[in-house]
Amino acid sequence: MFLGLLLAACTVGPNYQRPEVETPAAYKEAGDWLVAQPKDDVPRGQWWTIFGDPVMDDLMPQVDVSNQTLKAAEARYAQARAQTRGARSALFPTVGASADASRARRSGGLGTANSYSIGLDASWEPDLWGRVRRQVEAARASEEASAGDVEAARLSLQAQLVTNYLQLRVTDAQMQLLDASIKAFQTSLNIAQNRYRAGVAAKADVVQAEAQLKSIEAQAIDLKSTRAQLEHAIAVLVGKAPAMFAVAPRTAQLDIKLPDIPPGVPSTLLERRPDVAAAERRMAAANAQIGVAQAAYYPSLSLTASAGFAGASLAHLVSAPNRVWSLGAGLADTLLDFGARSAQVDIARAAYDEQVANYRDTVLGAFRDVENNLAAVRWLQEELGVQQEAVRLARESVQLALNQYKAGTVAFLNVVQLQTSQLVEERTYVNLVGRRAAASVALVLALGGGWQSLPPLPE
Numbered sequence: 171m172f173l174g175l176l177l178a179a180c181t182v183g184p185n186y187q188r189p190e191v192e193t194p195a196a197y198k199e200a201g202d203w204l205v206a207q208p209k210d211d212v213p214r215g216q217w218w219t220i221f222g223d224p225v226m227d228d229l230m231p232q233v234d235v236s237n238q239t240l241k242a243a244e245a246r247y248a249q250a251r252a253q254t255r256g257a258r259s260a261l262f263p264t265v266g267a268s269a270d271a272s273r274a275r276r277s278g279g280l281g282t283a284n285s286y287s288i289g290l291d292a293s294w295e296p297d298l299w300g301r302v303r304r305q306v307e308a309a310r311a312s313e314e315a316s317a318g319d320v321e322a323a324r325l326s327l328q329a330q331l332v333t334n335y336l337q338l339r340v341t342d343a344q345m346q347l348l349d350a351s352i353k354a355f356q357t358s359l360n361i362a363q364n365r366y367r368a369g370v371a372a373k374a375d376v377v378q379a380e381a382q383l384k385s386i387e388a389q390a391i392d393l394k395s396t397r398a399q400l401e402h403a404i405a406v407l408v409g410k411a412p413a414m415f416a417v418a419p420r421t422a423q424l425d426i427k428l429p430d431i432p433p434g435v436p437s438t439l440l441e442r443r444p445d446v447a448a449a450e451r452r453m454a455a456a457n458a459q460i461g462v463a464q465a466a467y468y469p470s471l472s473l474t475a476s477a478g479f480a481g482a483s484l485a486h487l488v489s490a491p492n493r494v495w496s497l498g499a500g501l502a503d504t505l506l507d508f509g510a511r512s513a514q515v516d517i518a519r520a521a522y523d524e525q526v527a528n529y530r531d532t533v534l535g536a537f538r539d540v541e542n543n544l545a546a547v548r549w550l551q552e553e554l555g556v557q558q559e560a561v562r563l564a565r566e567s568v569q570l571a572l573n574q575y576k577a578g579t580v581a582f583l584n585v586v587q588l589q590t591s592q593l594v595e596e597r598t599y600v601n602l603v604g605r606r607a608a609a610s611v612a613l614v615l616a617l618g619g620g621w622q623s624l625p626p627l628p629e
Contacts, residue, residue, distance in 0.1 A: 181300025182468070183461020186307075186454045189526055191533045194436050199544035217614050218332050220429040221607070225417065226335045229408055233327050236409025243323040250309075250316035257309040260302045263294035263473075271484070286487050289478020289494070296473065301465030308458035311451045318448030321619075325444060329615040331407045333608050336426060338400040338417060340604035341393055343424035347600060348390040351593050355383040358572070358589065362582055375582035382586050386593070424600060426607050428551070433544060433617060439536055442618025449525070449532040456522040463518040466511045469503035539616035546609035554606060557599045564592040 218230055233240065270287045297303055359379035365371035397419075405415035440446055474497070481492035504511070571588045574580040 180298075181303050181461060182464045183300065183304055184457060186457040188450060188453075189529070191440070191530055193440070194537070197433055197436060197541060197544055199541045199548060200433055217619055218328060220427070220431075220614075221332065221336070221610075222427040223335070223339075226332065229335065229404065230328065230331060232408035232410075233331060234324070237327055237407060238409060240320070240323055240327055243320045247313070247316040247320050250313040254306065254309040254313045257302070257306045260295075260305065261297060263292050266291045268478075284482055284484075285480070286482070286484050287478060287480035287494075288487065289476055289480075291474070291476045293472065293474045296471055298471060299465040299468040301462055304458045304461035304465065308455040308462065311455035311458060315448040315451035315455065318444045318451060321444035322448060325615060325619045327407060328619075329611050331404060332611045334400050334403045334407070335417075336607045336611070337604055338397060338404065339420055339424070339426060340600060340607075341397045341400060342420045343600045343603075344597060345390060345393050345397070345419070346421065346423075347593070347596050348386055348393065351386050351589075351596075352383065352390065355379065355386055355589065358585060359383055361572075361576065370578060371582065378582055378586050382590065424603060426603055428603070428606050429610060431547070431610060431613050431617070433540060433613070436537060436540075439540065439618065440533065443536050444618065446529075446532050446536055446618075449529040453522070453525040453529045456518070456525040460515065460518040460522060463511070463514040466504070466514065469501050472500040472502070474498040474500075536616065536618075540613070543609050543613035543616050547606065547613055550602060550606040550609055554599070554602050557595070557602055561592075561595045561599050564588070564595040568592045 216227075216230070219227060267290055268288070270285075272285050273282055274285070275282050359376070359382075362371060362375040362379040366373060366376050401415070401417055402412040404417065405412040408415070434442075440450075475495075477493075477495040479487050479489070479492040480494050481487050481489075486492070568585070568588045571580060571585045575582055575585050
């Protein structure tokens with residue numbers, strides 16, 4: 171009979187199948203990229219190396235070692251793994267041991283008596299309807315979702331480090347630009363002062379030149395605060411106190427490498443993005459919980475067994491005459507619950523529907539992120555070309571105006587205005603380089619961390 175019950179065991183509840191999501195054939199904003207072209211020479215794991223900065227490459231491993239946000243995510247994953255082991259343990263019997271000794275007075279004044287016992291107890295509830303198996307399935311899917319959360323956190327932190335570091339280098343370039351402008355404006359001030367002392371220029375020219383110089387010096391001081399904050403942010407990302415961390419300023423010309431990033435085809439995004447994988451696994455866990463709720467409709471079988479020794483003498487306790495044992499079986503079912511079980515099933519189904527909606531929304535959000543950053547990378551690159559020409563023309567106009575001012579053919583106000591315009595164009599160009607680099611980082615993040623292919627999602 172027992173074997174027959176085991177053979178008849180089944181798993182109630184719907185088997186999981188990943189819902190379909192609408193996937194476009196190609197990215198709308200891919201532009202001139204050949205989306206199906208393989209890029210075997212592109213870094214696939216350490217994606218940040220595409221920017222070619224050895225200092226950043228040295229900082230990145232510290233995120234894995236010391237970042238506390240990542241440590242917390244890994245701890246949550248460890249909890250999920252333990253929960254899976256805990257759920258799986260319910261498939262097996264529970265075995266316990268006991269020992270007892272007592273002394274009691276007999277009724278009728280017949281003295282006292284001792285009693286001793288030792289034994290093993292076992293109990294097991296066979297998983298006839300698959301309730302425990304569905305719980306294990308849900309726990310395993312939750313564990314896999316937690317693993318996806320760890321990778322999503324890791325990728326996000328890596329992207330934050332790259333973005334902050336590149337912005338710090340842009341700030342270094344801005345500071346160098348302002349330092350050069352201060353020298354140029356100081357030269358203009360010297361020219362104005364010389365012409366004033368020679369009596370060929372008005373005092374207003376000197377005042378304008380000095381005001382312009384002080385304005386740029388104030389902007390340079392403001393950038394020092396910006397740089398300090400970026401450096402502090404990087405320190406926290408690598409798990410260090412800001413007071414114990416520093417990134418040396420870069421005095422070379424701005425040399426951020428702006429990589430071309432192959433976006434691939436949209437269908438691969440579902441395999442790359444760890445947040446999409448986590449959402450899919452939560453959907454699978456919610457599906458398994460439906461089976462857990464439905465198993466409550468069926469009776470539960472409990473099997474118990476015990477064996478040991480009991481007697482009045484401790485010296486001869488473990489002997490054949492003192493052997494005791496018992497076997498038992500119990501069947502229980504709920505006959506009337508006024509809709510409690512059906513309510514739990516409805517709750518589980520609604521929770522699954524919620525996770526399906528969350529999954530599809532995550533997929534749509536992933537496609538949106540890729541399209542947004544493809545557009546940003548594409549148009550910022552084009553804007554950089556135009557802005558570079560604007561910088562060239564601004565520099566030429568300043569040189570012409572200075573020559574004309576020295577010749578006395580234009581007022582100093584013309585020089586001031588053109589120098590200010592040149593600085594604006596120069597800073598705009600540097601900012602565009604930073605925005606283009608940030609858009610590249612955001613595109614890598616949107617693509618799920620470069621171009622490595624993750625294992626296919628379970629069906």
